[in-house]
Amino acid sequence: MGRPLSAEEVGSRLRARFGDDIELADTFGQVAATVTVDRYHDLVRFLRDEPELACDFCDFTGGVDLGPDGGFEVVTQLTSTEHHHDVRVKVRLPSTEPACPTISDLFPTCDWHERETMEMFGIRFEGHPHPVKLLLAEPFEGFPLRKDFPLMSREVKPWPGVPEGEEVEDDE
Amino acid sequence: METQLHEGFGQGLVKGLSVTLRTMLHRSVTVQYPHVRPDLPARSRGVIALKQENCTVCYKCSRECPDWCIYIDAHKETHEPAGGGRARSAKILDRFAIDYALCMYCGICVEACPFDALFWSREFDYAEYDIHELTHEKERLEEWTYTVLPPPPLEVGAEASEEGRA
């Protein structure tokens, strides 16, 4: 019954509404819209409420660490169960004190997804109703999925792959 | 159910007991483990065996192991050949240990070894009381080679193997 929109049609609707606040890219036939932090909530609400887009199912919300120069990125995948098209929303965040508005008031699924992103990357989601750790044990310090988080077992145990006395080659 | 009351008293009991009788007379599928060993395929990943005479101490298996569970120690010895000429050096293996508590039986070491010194064996029963005894030294790894099976025959239509030729 629904009509799936192609990537260009979705892109043109988003461009018409949001103008220069978003950048569009086409990834494997689906739109990836990179939006600024202040318009993130509006974009997700528009994708959900607009009848021709009707993205009513949030697949996941995750984070990406792009290194010290790239900052962080929050990625959300939305799907329309009526029209059978998907949209990927990305938000670029700075690498120091990353903060982003929550979309758990629009999609209750994102409550847990954002809790996991919070504990793994250290991204603060403003307005989140229950920002506590989801998966990690309580006294855990640090943010494990950041690129600069060391795996302590690999630091402590000497690599058995080199004969004693030889230098370990550094890949960096 | 109403039909059972009409059929007669005790019908359910008879049906149940007939199921019991049928199961009792059915042949059991249990493999009596300690007395009967299971017949495993030749490629089963039970334990890794080391053939020391093939090992040239290249450290490839130890480098490729994702769990860092292969520990190798070696030293070089030089000796002059009897008929003159320059001194030859050879690497002598002091220690080759695989920690089977860490090993995840992926087989990367067996595949990475360029000299065919590591083999899969299908033995699986080597549980221990102490975790340190799960690190098998080279003597024990050599003993596992006696349990390694020859490779299964090639399938119909496969190309002939290059191994075994001088």
Next chain:
Amino acid sequence: MAQRGPDVGVITEKTPIAKIKPVRFLLNWGRRYSLWVFNFGLACCSIEFIAASTAKNDFIRLGVIPFAHGPRQADLLVVAGTLTDKMAPVIKRLYDQMPDPKYVISFGSCSNCGGPYWDSYSVTKGVDQIIPVDVFVPGCPPRPEALLHGIIRLQEKIRDEDIQEKFRSGTTAVS
């Protein structure tokens, strides 16, 4: 450190009758052929544990009775699978709830020492850091027959066991 669990039964470290050889033999025989197992299946190894309880490799014929209703009715704890840091206090609590004498089998690489996840930020590298283990079964995952072999080795250990020594030491000393 593991604590003494609740004592069940008449034999304690102060009971002199347990020193007599035939009595000791009989008690050990009874104890090793009637282990009631509390399955602590956490990950993939639990599938192999369940396979060991099915008809093809039946561990009930070794005397291991499947699936105690809870830790308070169990003799044997089989830890099968990866122990994460969040689960560690739970397993300690369940181990403490088991009555003495109790035995633990660590099944698979992950519970022996972390296994493939030895470098992870959230995995406890070995269940023997939390509770004392009697038998370590290697494998990833071990065959169901490897579990049967581990149970047989545990039964050999119980056969040669001095129950008063076990009670006196308080089932303690994490290795």
